[in-house]
Amino acid sequence: MENEVLVEKKGHTFYITLNRPRSLNALTLNTMAQLHDAVEEYKADEDAFVAIVTGNGRAFCAGADLIDWVAERTPEEERDRARLKRQKGDFIGFSQECWKPIIVGVHGVALGGGFEIAISCDIFVATSDARLGTPEAKRGLAPGIAMIKLPRQIPLKVAMEIMLTGEDRFPVQRAYDLGLVNKVVQVETSWSDDQKRTAVLTACEEIAAKMLDCAPLSLQAIKQAAVRSRTIPLREAMHLDFLDLALNSEDAKEGPRAFAEKRKPRWTGS
Known part of the structure; x- marks a missing residue:
């Protein structure tokens, strides 16, 4: 299995990085399994006090890899698929099962499952030009986790508008004004993707440093x-x-x- 999720620890900070940059870190079932394992590793590490989740490449996460999700599979592969789907739900519900703090840093896009991961974290940091949203309904799907979590985090009418229209360009500034995003990192259009990722990661690390001052x-x-x-x-x-x-x-x-x-x-x- 390829390393679709990378983990690293520096001091007391645990880094979880989505690592499918060529496909905007779209989520395969293997990705979800590795995310699940990464969070379990973080939970079990008594010397890791705070986690930061980011994505490599041009974006945080474009959501589910639809080609992978609809691919034909043998009965044995289908059983594995069902198990991995359960792990997907386990991971996106991790903020209610992992009592250690988790910060997410979003650049590029956080759509569908990527958006659901972001709103499941304790602290949400995003670049000023990031694209947020739940486009699942445009693909005949539904935002399974966002349907439950989003109306608990922002006004119901706004959450309904985002989900019922398949919104995929919800403004970061409006998300900040609603309290969904904790910090907006201002970036320039001339900046490279690496510069934007570095900027959002630095902002996450600044928040993590404040947390590490606490017990x-x-x-x-x-x-x-x-x-x-x-x-x-x-x-x-x-x-x-x-x-x-x-x-x-x-x-x-x-x-x-x-x-x-x-x-x-x-x-x-x-």
Whole structure:
């Protein structure tokens, strides 16, 4: 199996990179399987505190590779296909299963499944000229994950307009104004694709650096509380034990100790 997804760790930052640049990182079933494995590796690495997801080449991700998805397969290949489809759902739902923070950096396009990956991350950074949208209905398909997630992140009427029109050029600035995108990286039309990717990656790394100033278990407690409490009544949410993860840790002792000693904390994630 080719490396359609690359993983690398620098310090406490875990990099996940879509790596099918000749096809705008379009998603094959193998890509989804490797994305699933990459997130599982990130979750299991106790020394990785924050992840950054980007795409190589001209774009973040153009969505599903439709040629791959409709190709004829043997019964055995079809069973593998069904398994990989389940992993696709698992990956795009990862933000509710991985309590470590995940930042996405989008340049070029993030359409269909690529857009769904982006809105599934905790922090969404995009270049000013990026193309966003859900064109699935124009292909007789439906944006399976976006249908559920997008109306929870922006006003319903706007989400419906995007999905019901098969929008594939939703303005990044409007996405920012609606709170869907956290940061817009201004780029020039004269810039190369590599320059745009570098710019969005740098912006992601700046946010990651701020996160790394925080205790990793505190970040996990915050994310878990923010995600899980959205689906339960407020009174019930207030009685969940989100804080125990952070308050019963060694880092909870290190933070006040470092403050008293006037030095930077040395977080261990334990």
